[in-house]
Amino acid sequence: xxxxxxxxxxxxxxxxxxxxxxxxxxxxxxxxxxxxxxxxxxxxxxxxxxxxxxxxxxxxxxxxxxxxxxxxxxxxxxxxxxxxxxxxxxxxxxxxxxxxxxxxxxxxxxxxxxxxxxxxxxxxxxxxxxxxxxxxxxxxxxxxxxxxxxxxxxxxxxxxxxxxxxxxxxxxxxxxxxxxxxxxxxxxxxxxxxxxxxxxxxxxxxxxxxxxxxxxxxxxxxxxxxxxxxxxxxxxxxxxxxxxxxxxxxxxxxxxxxxxxxxxxxxxxxxxxxxxxxx
Amino acid sequence: xxxxxxxxxxxxxxxxxxxxxxxxxxxxxxxxxxxxxxxxxxxxxxxxxxxxxxxxxxxxxxxxxxxxxxxxxxxxxxxxxxxxxxxxxxxxxxxxxxxxxxxxxxxxxxxxxxxxxxxxxxxxxxxxxxxxxxxxxxxxxxxxxxxxxxxxxxxxxxxxxxxxxxxxxxxxxxxxxxxxxxxxxxxxxxxxxxxxxxxxxxxxxxxxxxxxxxxxxxxxxxxxxxxxxxxxxxxxxxxxxxxxxxxxxxxxxxxxxxxx
Ligand SMILES: Nc1ncnc2c1ncn2[C@@H]1O[C@H](COP(=O)(O)OP(=O)(O)OP(=O)(O)O)[C@@H](O)[C@H]1O
Ligand SMILES: [Mg+2]
Numbered sequence: 001x002x003x004x005x006x007x008x009x010x011x012x013x014x015x016x017x018x019x020x021x022x023x024x025x026x027x028x029x030x031x032x033x034x035x036x037x038x039x040x041x042x043x044x045x046x047x048x049x050x051x052x053x054x055x056x057x058x059x060x061x062x063x064x065x066x067x068x069x070x071x072x073x074x075x076x077x078x079x080x081x082x083x084x085x086x087x088x089x090x091x092x093x094x095x096x097x098x099x100x101x102x103x104x105x106x107x108x109x110x111x112x113x114x115x116x117x118x119x120x121x122x123x124x125x126x127x128x129x130x131x132x133x134x135x136x137x138x139x140x141x142x143x144x145x146x147x148x149x150x151x152x153x154x155x156x157x158x159x160x161x162x163x164x165x166x167x168x169x170x171x172x173x174x175x176x177x178x179x180x181x182x183x184x185x186x187x188x189x190x191x192x193x194x195x196x197x198x199x200x201x202x203x204x205x206x207x208x209x210x211x212x213x214x215x216x217x218x219x220x221x222x223x224x225x226x227x228x229x230x231x232x233x234x235x236x237x238x239x240x241x242x243x244x245x246x247x248x249x250x251x252x253x254x255x256x257x258x259x260x261x262x263x264x265x266x267x268x269x270x271x272x273x274x275x276x277x278x279x
Numbered sequence: 280x281x282x283x284x285x286x287x288x289x290x291x292x293x294x295x296x297x298x299x300x301x302x303x304x305x306x307x308x309x310x311x312x313x314x315x316x317x318x319x320x321x322x323x324x325x326x327x328x329x330x331x332x333x334x335x336x337x338x339x340x341x342x343x344x345x346x347x348x349x350x351x352x353x354x355x356x357x358x359x360x361x362x363x364x365x366x367x368x369x370x371x372x373x374x375x376x377x378x379x380x381x382x383x384x385x386x387x388x389x390x391x392x393x394x395x396x397x398x399x400x401x402x403x404x405x406x407x408x409x410x411x412x413x414x415x416x417x418x419x420x421x422x423x424x425x426x427x428x429x430x431x432x433x434x435x436x437x438x439x440x441x442x443x444x445x446x447x448x449x450x451x452x453x454x455x456x457x458x459x460x461x462x463x464x465x466x467x468x469x470x471x472x473x474x475x476x477x478x479x480x481x482x483x484x485x486x487x488x489x490x491x492x493x494x495x496x497x498x499x500x501x502x503x504x505x506x507x508x509x510x511x512x513x514x515x516x517x518x519x520x521x522x523x524x525x526x527x528x529x530x531x532x533x534x535x536x537x538x539x
Contacts, residue, residue, distance in 0.1 A: 067433075070437060072436075090436060091437075096437040100428075100430045102433070104435075105530070115448070116439055119438055119440045119444050147528070167438060
C-alpha cells in the first residue's frame with residue numbers, strides 16, 4: 001500500500017475511547033414525565049491498548065455507557081472520541097459483546113461465529129477456516145453444528161466471544177461477558193481473554209459487577225456512582241504484574257489491598273443502588 | 280408429553296366407531312329422520328364407490344390445486360407486504376386503516392365478485408383463498424418483524440451488516456419463522472377458500488359435488504363429501520406438521536429447555 005504513513009499514525013493517536021462530559025437521557029415514558037437522565041457528564045478514557053473495567057451497582061448505567069461507546073445510542077450532551085475522532089454513527093472500530101443473548105437462533109454456532117466475516121464479504125473457504133479455528137479456540141470445536149438452543153448458557157457466551165473476536169476489532173466492548181459461567185470455566189475464559197489481549201493489545205472496556213474479576217483483569221478499574229445521573233467516582237490504577245493468572249493473582253497481598261481500597265469506595269454506592277431497587 | 284392412558288389411538292378409534300354406531304342407531308330406528316340426517320352405511324358406501332371408481336380424484340385434484348395456489352400466492356404476498364410495511368413506518372401508517380378495514384370485512388362476500396372477474400374456473404376460488412391466507416400471513420409477519428429483538432439487530436450492525444444483509448440474515452428468517460407458526464391456520468384457510476368458492480359456483484371440485492348433491496336433496500352424498508373433505512384436511516395438517524419439523528429444526532421443541 002502506498003498510503004503515506006505519517007497522517008495515518010497521527011489519526012490513530014489519542015485514546016481509544018474518550019468520553020467527554022457525556023450525558024445520556026431516555027425519553028419520558030409518558031407525556032408530562034421528565035426525561036430520565038441515566039448518565040450525567042461522565043468523563044472517562046480508555047488508552048490505546050489499555051484494559052479498563054467499569055464496576056458499579058446494578059442499574060446504574062454501565063450498559064448505557066457501552067451503547068454510547070458503540071455508537072448505538074447518541075448522547076444528549078458531551079461527545080465521545082475514538083482514536084481522536086469524534087464518533088458519528090456506529091463505531092466501526094469496536095466489537096461489542098452484549099449482556100443479553102445476541103446469537104441468531106436460526107443459525108448454528110459455526111454460522112453465528114462467521115457472521116461478521118460474511119457481512120464483510122470474505123471468501124467462503126477462508127471464512128470457514130477462520131470460523132473453525134475460533135470455535136476450537138473457545139473450546140467448541142465439537143459443537144459447531146448445534147443451534148443456540150442446544151447449547152448451554154456458557155457455551156453460548158463462548159460462541160458470542162468468538163463471533164466478536166473473529167473480526168479482529170481494535171476496541172473491545174464487553175458487557176458482563178462471563179457472569180453466566182461457572183467459576184472454573186470463567187477463570188479459563190478470563191485467562192484466555194488476557195492471553196488474546198496480551199498478544200495484540202486491543203483496547204478493552206470491560207463491564208462487570210464482580211470487583212475481583214475487574215481487578216484481576218484490568219490496568220484500571222473505574223467505579224460508577226449509583227444511578228440515576230451516574231458518573232465515575234473512582235479511578236484506580238491496577239499495578240499488578242503481567243502476565244497474570246486470574247486465579248493466582250487473587251491470592252497476592254497487593255490484590256487484597258487493592259480490593260479493600262476499591263470496595264471501600266464502592267460500598268456506599270452499592271448500598272444506595274440496592275436501596276433503590278427495593279423502593 | 281405424558282400419556283394419559285396406553286394405546287390412546289385405539290380408544291380414539293373406538294370413540295369414532297361409537298359415534299357412527301349412535302348415528303346409525305338413531306337414523307335406522309327413525310328417531311332422527313334419515314332424509315335429513317343421512318344413513319351412515321350409505322354414506323360410507325358412497326365414499327367407497329367414489330374411490331373404487333376413481334371418479335372422486337378429479338374433484339379432489341382440483342380442490343387441492345386451488346388450495347395449493349391460494350396458499351402459495353397468499354403467503355408470498357403476505358410475506359412481501361408484511362416485510363415492506365413493518366420496515367417502512369410511513370407506508371404502514373398510511374396503510375393502517377385500509378388494512379384493518381380489509382381484514383374486518385367478511386371476505387366470503389367477495390366470492391361473487393371474483394366469479395365475475397375470474398370466471399367459474401379455478402382462479403376465482405384461488406382468489407378467495409388468497410384473500411383469506413394473505414391477512415393471516417401478513418399480520419404474523421408484520422408482528423414478527425416488529426418484535427425482532429433489538430439486541431439481535433444491534434449485534435448484527437456492530438458486526439458490519441448492511442441494510443440488505445439485515446434483511447436477508449435477520450428480518451427474513453425471523454419473518455419466515457412467523458409464517459411457519461401460522462402455517463396450520465393459513466393452509467386451513469386456503470382449503471376453506473377453495474371449498475367455499477366451489478360451493479358458491481363451479482363445475483368441478485369437492486365443493487361442487489356437495490353443491491350438486493344438495494340440489495338433489497341427496498343428503499348421503501353431502502355427508503360423504505364432508506367426510507372426504509375432513510379426511511383431506513387432516514392429511515394437509517399432517518403434511519404441515521411434517522414440513523414444520525424439518526424446516527424449523529433450529530427452534531426448541533416445546534418440551535425441551537423451557538428454562539433457558
Ligand atoms: N431504553 C431505555 N429507556 C428508558 N430507560 C432506560 C433504557 N435503557 C436503560 N434505561 C435505564 O437506564 C438506567 C441504566 O441502565 P443500564 O442498562 O445501563 O444499567 P446497568 O448498569 O447496565 O445495569 P446491570 O448491571 O443490571 O446490567 C436504568 O435505570 C434503566 O432503567
Ligand atoms: Mg447492564
